[in-house]
Amino acid sequence: MFTTRSVLLALAVASAAAPLALASAPPLRLVIVGGGDRPPAALARFVEWAGGKSARVLVLTWASGEPKESCEAIVAEMAPHGPGTTLCGPQATLDVKGKAAPLDAASRGLALEELSKATGVFFTGGDQARIMDVLADGELLAAVRRRHAQGVVFGGTSAGAAVMSLRMITGDGDWSVLDGDKVAVREGLGLVPGVIVDQHFVKRQRENRLFGLVLKHPEERGVGIDEDTALLVTNGRKAEVVGKGPVLLVDAKGNDRLVVTVVRSGQSFDLGKKP
Numbered sequence: 001m002f003t004t005r006s007v008l009l010a011l012a013v014a015s016a017a018a019p020l021a022l023a024s025a026p027p028l029r030l031v032i033v034g035g036g037d038r039p040p041a042a043l044a045r046f047v048e049w050a051g052g053k054s055a056r057v058l059v060l061t062w063a064s065g066e067p068k069e070s071c072e073a074i075v076a077e078m079a080p081h082g083p084g085t086t087l088c089g090p091q092a093t094l095d096v097k098g099k100a101a102p103l104d105a106a107s108r109g110l111a112l113e114e115l116s117k118a119t120g121v122f123f124t125g126g127d128q129a130r131i132m133d134v135l136a137d138g139e140l141l142a143a144v145r146r147r148h149a150q151g152v153v154f155g156g157t158s159a160g161a162a163v164m165s166l167r168m169i170t171g172d173g174d175w176s177v178l179d180g181d182k183v184a185v186r187e188g189l190g191l192v193p194g195v196i197v198d199q200h201f202v203k204r205q206r207e208n209r210l211f212g213l214v215l216k217h218p219e220e221r222g223v224g225i226d227e228d229t230a231l232l233v234t235n236g237r238k239a240e241v242v243g244k245g246p247v248l249l250v251d252a253k254g255n256d257r258l259v260v261t262v263v264r265s266g267q268s269f270d271l272g273k274k275p
Contacts, residue, residue: 028148031043032233034201047082050152062100071088080213086174089110102133161225164191164198166193169184178208239271
């Protein structure tokens with residue numbers, strides 16, 4: 001069950017382990033795209049981090065209602081950047097309401113095998129809840145998190161961006177009010193600790209839901225990534241913006257004060273350092 005206590009525990013464990021991880025493990029890298037067009041600079045960095053000509057990229061389409069088309073689009077956009085291999089992972093099965101189910105035995109085995117070989121994993125857009133529905137399979141979820149901890153670069157766009165934070169916005173709720181209780185969330189991957197990621201941020205005017213969540217959870221930092229824009233993150237701290245739009249950082253200062261920082265393309269900052 002996703003609870004505030006589970007979030008705080010996960011963040012505490014991540015923080016305690018960080019010095020050792022940085023000293024003994026490869027860099028932990030994320031390419032988080034806010035939706036819309038994927039910036040070529042973001043995909044180029046993803047392929048570079050995944051190993052360039054030696055890269056083996058696994059595209060996971062579990063969020064998408066059109067998995068074949070979604071995967072083919074990502075594969076085509078990555079091709080100019082020269083990855084060694086790019087392949088589509090096993091598809092999720094959707095019910096009549098569009099809800100995903102955990103993978104069947106054959107698909108599950110293939111997903112685990114491909115995860116074990118991948119040097120880069122990229123989640124397509126769609127509905128982020130479907131990703132976590134597939135990852136209700138605890139072993140598969142553990143494998144995803146383990147591969148990231150082992151230095152495999154992870155990326156995602158739109159829904160694939162939302163799933164990066166532990167407190168994942170599902171897309172449901174009432175966003176006409178400034179109230180974190182009205183924003184539906186569930187457990188996400190938690191690959192970027194201490195952060196709540198929101199996507200399509202400026203384009204779709206999603207300030208209310210992120211502002212409300214940060215006021216409710218002031219220990220976490222809101223990161224709103226606009227369309228056609230990506231945030232490149234190393235070790236949960238070093239962050240760089242690429243693309244056309246901005247990234248907005250949202251920090252709580254007391255019960256009724258927020259500090260909003262606009263970071264534009266080409267600028268870098270420390271994701272873990274609040275104002």
